[in-house]
Amino acid sequence: MTEEHATADSTGSRQRRAKRRGPPEAGAAPAAIAGIRRQVPTYDILNEESLVAIEEAADKILAEIGLEFRDDPEALRLWREAGADVTGELVKFPRGLIRSILKTAPRSFTQHARNPARSVVIGDDSVVFAPAYGSPFVRDLQDGRRYGSIADFEKFVKLTYMIPWLHHSGGTVCEPVDVPVNKRHLDMVSAHLRYSDKALMGSVTAQERAEDSIEMMRIVFGKEFVDKNCVILGNINVNSPLVYDATMTNALRAYAAANQACVIVPFILGGAMGPVTMAGAIAQSLAETMAGCALTQLVRPGCPVIFGNFLSSTALRSGSPTFGTPEPAAGSLVIGQLARRLNLPLRCSGAFTASKIADGQAMTESAMSMLAAVQCGANFILHSAGWLEGGLTMGYEKFIQDADFCASLHRYLAGIQIDENQLAFSAFQEVGPGKHFFGCAHTVENYRTAFWESEVADNGPFEQWQEGGELDAVDRSARRIKKLLAEYQAPALDPAVDEALKDFVARKKATIADQWY
């Protein structure tokens, strides 16, 4: 299998080739689509003057309000040496300092997967979809909502492996709460490496867990390769507003020191962890992520880092967070413009929703949020599939519906191709007024690659749908899950590597007592 970066040529044939392969024959690996190359421009909604106003507001927050770096003397030392004003744990940044530090960060990098055909480029016009991250609960049609387990975790890794439209295996696809908190990372990284060969994310919940995650990658890729190449991402949340806690900065320093990429993610629900007005929340997000991205460059200049973003709204009468709403969708478009002005790869969030189930609310909100993510030029889209209930639940059938939307975005981001075949003048000559195009030569030549076809949607006649039992999108998704899991076969893993990983995990587990919270 060769590397395929999904770039539609005039017939969209490369994507189609991948699609036609699927469903894989027994034993065949699912198609490798190593991300999308976006062929439509980004949707830029703010003018230069407005962007500069936000950048100045962010710079003012950095210079006059400052950020706290809690319980991490090493981070404070790095800032002091770089020329920041450090008072206690509060760090203020002279204007220009952070932008100057950020100049060493690469605008694009490759994250290597253990199968080279699945390595992804993160940056420039590349778009990579990864599943949702971090839910304590899972939900499916049959058993409803319950705590996630390592068995659920492994199922989501397998499903992600089977779906070519998800390019990345993600990280904590659900919390395996049946595994002790301090040992989960070992089982999670193992599962990604054993049940998939896509790129993955490691643990960030403690410095040692981050280092274990990286160490396991060294077992797979070799120490020298890992020192020179990105093979794992760590998702670093800012404790917004304006605080980095030591758990996160310790993990950040572990990834950066190992030349691995942090995703720096301010976590802002407007009105709670940030101002209730979008421009202010965006300025805060910019300030927070710039500071975290810069810290990685102080740890190891030139290491890869991703400008992250997690911005949503709040129902201010009830205090409930809301997702997939219009303000953060418009906000994402602005964030994209700001990230490009810094020449940094961008992470946005995908299929957001506050709905408890994969209903119309869920899919409306998810489509709104996901379209904003791709239109703003995000390079790495976390939470592309499965997210329910504001991130509390990973939904199986939601996952399938979202992944199908991801599939459709491969076509959307290819835009409209213009050439002689696409303009189809010969078809008009052949068919003429009042006839149909079904059988004409141009249609016959092009129909296989012409239109994207959903793997979940029901587009047939009403009567057929009725006779089929009036299945809805959730029912059909549940069937698809069964089929994918039945067809799943693990990708080959070098037995020596497998053994070494098992040995590492066993040794680590033996040295620490179980912690359950």
Next chain:
Amino acid sequence: MTEEHATADSTGSRQRRAKRRGPPEAGAAPAAIAGIRRQVPTYDILNEESLVAIEEAADKILAEIGLEFRDDPEALRLWREAGADVTGELVKFPRGLIRSILKTAPRSFTQHARNPARSVVIGDDSVVFAPAYGSPFVRDLQDGRRYGSIADFEKFVKLTYMIPWLHHSGGTVCEPVDVPVNKRHLDMVSAHLRYSDKALMGSVTAQERAEDSIEMMRIVFGKEFVDKNCVILGNINVNSPLVYDATMTNALRAYAAANQACVIVPFILGGAMGPVTMAGAIAQSLAETMAGCALTQLVRPGCPVIFGNFLSSTALRSGSPTFGTPEPAAGSLVIGQLARRLNLPLRCSGAFTASKIADGQAMTESAMSMLAAVQCGANFILHSAGWLEGGLTMGYEKFIQDADFCASLHRYLAGIQIDENQLAFSAFQEVGPGKHFFGCAHTVENYRTAFWESEVADNGPFEQWQEGGELDAVDRSARRIKKLLAEYQAPALDPAVDEALKDFVARKKATIADQWY
């Protein structure tokens, strides 16, 4: 009540004012939002060279393939006099002819509603949402799918009147199949005029029915006013590919002669009524709509006309039409660019789906399609609410979910406002690192207008949702329908006008025998 064109100022207060009025008190009319003024740029995905290539392809279709105008000697006479080559019913258009004729069409016009506060501007940066059009079936949660009746029709008119986010009453909101085919238009126009005071669409299914529709508007607005102002729209479908039949051109000529606006809509499912490649289908759509728009200008130079568009895809293995798919979404963005280059107001379609019910498939497809419609700069968006099953069914609960998405688009299209209050520096000064923004002065001052809040979504905690009976978006929409219809009160109608309308309808009905097909 004063006219409100929903334009968010820095706090979005005008829209909010409408929203805060919220469920109207008994007897109070729902807020009048006379369309949205789009404050974000359009999403332009093609460059100049590509646009010119499509325009040249359209011009070549017009010049070398030509269009048939069937059974309408008057249309052929108009074309011949204008300088086209007419052979039998086939009309070919010398290059430049149509663009030259189109110069008299206005780039923007007002469609007057009988309540002036609800008159809408169609063109420029105005966006007007109208419900779905033309379904023979209706569907609701309680009674499932059945043929539409005049009672259903009236309910949809009432619901549309009650929802401020739908700015226009639409036309055939469902087919009232319990009324004879040749008398439906009288009852439909009556219902729009009696149960709503929003702008509306008239009949196009026969010349006489078009003329009756216009005559009824003369009763309401006066003959002279109607001759000088647009008070009704007629939706003229092209019999694609490349055919105008006499039913449509007769109706077109009736509307244009009366100075009323036609919406000229090529109806193209790629691979069936047009080529299977998008660029070709777009070129065809451009050719077809340009010809129809130009014909209105031959009938009455300067009359308003709308550049329409209905482009979708086909599942080519089954032949089923598909909706809300990525190719037509990208196609809409291109159509928008082309319409603006002609300086014509643009109609696109909104909440498309092939789903039979208002499930996740329906709402994913609808969001994809609707976002393309607003992002491409469409001025009049038909099918904004209710569409199911490729237009065969008008769904009650789908209508409510779609209308809620329309509500959210009011905020989305306001974009991100930048000013001192929005940038919120005072909030950072007050709150500082690590605190929350819930109670701060800036939040208190802004929270009422800060975030859009859905009228359908459930954003609360899981436990609350569970205790509430685990309602999904369809269940909640069904409840909302009951509430809206219970609160409905008809807008005042001058008793003399009411009487004259009744008299006109009675006289017309008495002169014709019932036709049922």
